[in-house]
Amino acid sequence: MPQADLESRLRSRGLVFGAGRFSVRLISRLESVAQGISLVYGDYETVDSDFADFTVRVRRAGGLHRIVRPQAEFSLDGAKPFSPLPLAHAFPLLEWGLNWCVSNHCHQYLIVHAAVVEKHGRALILPGAPGSGKSTLCALLTGRGGWRLLSDELTLIDPVNGSVHANPRPVSLKNESIDIVRRELPGAVLSPPVTDTLKGTVSHLQPAADSVSRAHEPAAPALVVFPRFTDGSSAELLPLPKGEAFIRMADNAFNYSILGLAGFRALAALLDQSDCYEYPNGGDVQHALATMDALVAP
């Protein structure tokens, strides 16, 4: 879609596009938002539909901040889950807002805070605290390792059979990982880095077109690997008992208590089909790619 069309849609009735598996109607007059969308959502389909799963707005906050230190705010049907942020943070704010839409409204899945990728039909789930390196790992596996991106942030688990649903959206990169990705993936398309956000410097990486077009193709669970950042060198995988993996994943789930028994069963079904490990991640890219590849070697 030509840039002018995109901007005029964003400004008027909204641009409806498939953001991962969900359709989003975005209304925004902010230039940085239009720019971010056309850059990292380049391969996403715009939809000519009357229906959108989430109608969201990113706009300048009102009041005094209209003049002094302008701010951007995100809203879904009038609800504002975050405090306004500086105007320059508008595009990352949209991405965080879309994550919030999923984690707060999609209780047809058990939602775990984890990256998930797939190769040879086998899903690899990477739960991990911020700073454990899961996003970088996810970017490298999908950008260079031939893995398909399902999600860099929210793993959607089917409560009926434990399979993993895809929601491929731009991968959120922070601080050093932006440089690593630039170095390791020379052709990668990244949104302009935004400095001084709550998470430091943030940039979003456009996912591979193949991942985007397979947004409605689920993957069978096979592997759960908890990356753990270490100052030393990357080491071999450590097997993790399933009971411990269960508790750690339940702790990382957004809606485990809402789903109750269904959430327990979803996680049990997933772990029944998965091998679980911990990965002491020292940042060695080759080591990481080889280790994860060995797990799914045919």
Add this chain to the structure above:
Amino acid sequence: MTAPLDALRFPLRSVLLNPAVVTDFDLARWDLLLQQARGAGLLARVAALLEEGGLGERVPEAMRWHLDSALVVYRAHCEDIRLEVGHIARALQSIGVRPVLLKGAAYLAAGDRARLGRLFSDVDIFVPRERIETVEQVLRWQGWSGEELSAYDQAYYRRWMHEIPPLMHGGRGIALDVHHNLLPLTSRLRLDAAALAAAVVPSEIPGVDTLAPADRVLHSAAHLLLEGEFDNAFRDLSDLYLMITDMRAADPGFEELLVARAEQLGLGRILYYAMRYLALLLDLELSAPAAARLAASAPVAPLRWLMDQLFPSALLPVGVTGAGGWPALARFALYLRSHYLKMPVPLLLRHLWHKAVITPFEYREGDPA
């Protein structure tokens, strides 16, 4: 006023009045319904009404998971509230106090239709004023605690309000508001707490009561029209609609009983306004005899005119009226009115002075000295 109520522009209203209208909805109408229902906190209610009406088959594929997901949250919420209410009842059993549930928790425990798809973040209970200190003490022994408040805020609650500062139980995260009356002690409207307490009825949850059906309606109306906060006003209006239509279907004499009870409790004017705006916005009319009797509680014409300029705009969802313009002014005017009704003017001025000027400089527990 008629324009915003247009069925094409306001599908949420149409569905609340008659869920079967969805059979004629095109995808654009479903889209608007989703936006409006989510914005007004009524998505789970829409889902529950469609389910109750056997209309699940009519829901297009794209919309279905939104409704199912809202119902998952609603059912988990009901379960959490039932457990929490059980804990509260057991804690108070030791001192022989049967708590009376109010608002959302009461709708659930009484089985009112207003329970359908209703989410809320705190449980409100009503206990006799003379037992309030013991109640608070027992709750604290059993693991509930409150946020540290400044001395002024403590006094604000304890001397002037109708409730003690909110409590919360350690690991559970549901706030508990303990009331000894339904309106602030300083309010221009006085409520006879003993008359309310004398009429309570057992609920479906063992060990707890709710207000009598008519009193539940009146409390809901008073809350909606006096509180001065309109974030959930349309949802609360929908609660009243569901309660009244259901209660009068169960008891043909309900409407007249409701009007008589309102007069007895000094809430005739409140009920008058509530019915006026239920008729205007949700087509809910009282029968002629009940309406005629309630007309005696009407305000003078200029005051009624003024309220007619304010309430309808304030009660409709922001997603329908828009966030700015006249509706925003109307909400602000009614917010001021609510404070005026809550306290006598000198006390109100003192309160505002304290909040604006003193509080920012007040020493708080945990601040560096």
